[in-house]
Amino acid sequence: MLSAGYRVSCVDSVSLAKQFLSNHAVDLILLDMAVMTEAGPAMVQTLAGTDCVILVNEHQAYLAAEAMRAGAIDYIIKPFSQRQILDVVRGALRLRQAIPNLIATSPQSLQVLQLARRAAKTSATILIGGESGTGKERLARYIHEMSSRAGKPFVAINCAAIPEAMLESILFGHSKGAFTGATANQQGKFELAQGGTLLLDEISELPLALQAKLLRVLQEKEVERLGSHQVIALDVRIIAASNRDLRELVLQGAFREDLFYRLDVLPMSWPALRERRDDILPLAEYFIERYAAQQGYRLGESARQQLLSYDWPGNVRELDNVIQRALIMARGLHIQAVDLMLPHYAAEADTPQPQALAAPEGLSETKRHAEFQFVLETLRRFRGHRTRTAEALGMTTRALRYKLAAMREQGIDVEQQIQN
Structure with a gap:
């Protein structure tokens, strides 16, 4: 030693x-x-x-x-x-x-991590389930880092974020001249992950035609680039993830049953944040440390109570965004419930409340600018999609419209900023 x-x-x-x-x-x-x-x-x-x-x-x-x-x-x-x-x-x-990156305090989380550590010692294919925003990619990275493949590539692809016409080429690669615009040979994600781990995120969104090709690759452990007949042997550990019930999709005919069983060798599920409330405050404190290290921010009692009572439909991703926003809105080093700007519950969630969205009286121009930039960054992340942006910010779409209107009144060209 x-x-x-x-x-x-x-x-x-x-x-x-x-x-x-x-x-x-x-x-x-x-x-x-x-x-x-x-x-x-x-x-x-x-x-x-x-x-x-x-x-x-x-x-x-x-x-x-x-x-x-x-x-x-x-x-x-x-x-x-x-x-x-x-x-x-x-x-x-x-x-x-x-x-x-994987705060685990609750019994539910600790149980998942224990299973993940066992899974890391095998080469079996893993299927991770869980709602959007729970941290499925982080769990996949955790498994990779705990495995004998640590130090080798970890490659992730979101099957829902890539146009169907491009997905086959990105997954399997292509040879020069395979299609219009293919001016050079291109490695696919499988080749890039050689020796390491490939995460197929949102696998439920993979078109049926590509599901068949993926099944062949998993069975044969080899791949052919689009437009080529050269067979490339693979040494890749596969982890798939989905926020949808693949069994239900199989029954609906939207997902191949044989591919499902090929992926579902070691199933595990990352619980929703509302199901592991013991993790909420440790996660919140981790995000505070991550974004404002050495600045001395602390959660006040009112903020703690509100964080624990909220149901977190956007899970850890939403909590991350809420803490970032609270650090901008806080007037002192103690973050209070009002700084969280969490949406109202039940029927009140659809009630427009422009007064809650306006910057607090006396809010500095620096903080107002930082808040606007945070909204714009979230819009860019979701490519301008208003509903997904509002969910990530923890507000209703109507509330987001008020916020964007206020930004335009300040002379901000929102659409242009999203494109930048």
């Missing part, structure tokens, strides 16, 4: 371990069950907040399973080689680095 550049501290009892941890911050604990015989899996629970890898003898394998259930992130059976323990340590530290 020392020769690999790690700083290591050793203790030989539970009491000394607790004493050391109370005075020192550590990145990873290697807990040897053979040495700390009095520890047991319960020791893992007392180390909450610190990543823990369990070391066990062959006859103690049952302890590893118990420790994993208690929260350990991995285990290794003795005897092991230097390479084996270094691989486990590196994987555990990559896991630590990946966690900020």
Whole structure:
């Protein structure tokens, strides 16, 4: 461990371990069950907040399973080689680095991450379900980083964001002269992901004709570029994601049943944010740190209560946007409920409330400009789509129209800005 550049501290009892941890911050604990015989899996629970890898003898394998259930992130059976323990340590530290993008406090989230870590150790195809904005791509990246393919390409393609006429070429590549405008050979996403992981996001939007070709690629583990007969062998781990029920689409004839079963080898679902409310405040605090590090912003009690009571139809993506907006609107370092500008519930959600959209009296020109820029950036992200932009901003489409009208009154050419 020392020769690999790690700083290591050793203790030989539970009491000394607790004493050391109370005075020192550590990145990873290697807990040897053979040495700390009095520890047991319960020791893992007392180390909450610190990543823990369990070391066990062959006859103690049952302890590893118990420790994993208690929260350990991995285990290794003795005897092991230097390479084996270094691989486990590196994987555990990559896991630590990946966690900020996947805040997991609630039991539901922790269960998903535990399944993801197991899935990462296999080469099986994974199908991730979940509502839009829950963080399916982040979960896919997490699996990639925890796998033996970490360090190799992670390539993502959103099947819903690419015109159907271009999708085949982008997925599978094309050769020079394959179609008008194909002036050179072009690698597809499968080739670009060689050795790594390919995420097929919004797989439900893939046209039926391309579903058949995708099925052949998955079965044969090889691809032919559009306009070419050259076969290219593939070594790519496939993760698919969808916010729609693929089983229902199969019944409707909109998705191939054979492709569904090819993808649904290891299914998992990232819960909606309203189903894992224990994650809301840690996520909000993470976004505050991400966007305003060192500035000292804090969530006031009224903001905390409103964040916890809101149902988050846009999930983590909406929470991200709400925190960005609150940092702009806050008049001090304590973010209050009014700064969140969350929409009203139920029937009130469709009631126009222009007074809630106007910049607060006394709001500085700098903050007003920052707010307008935030709206424009969100519009650009959704290519000017008003409904999706309003959902991301946490307001009704009617409220967004009021906001855009106010921007035009300030001399902002909204349509021109969207195109920039």
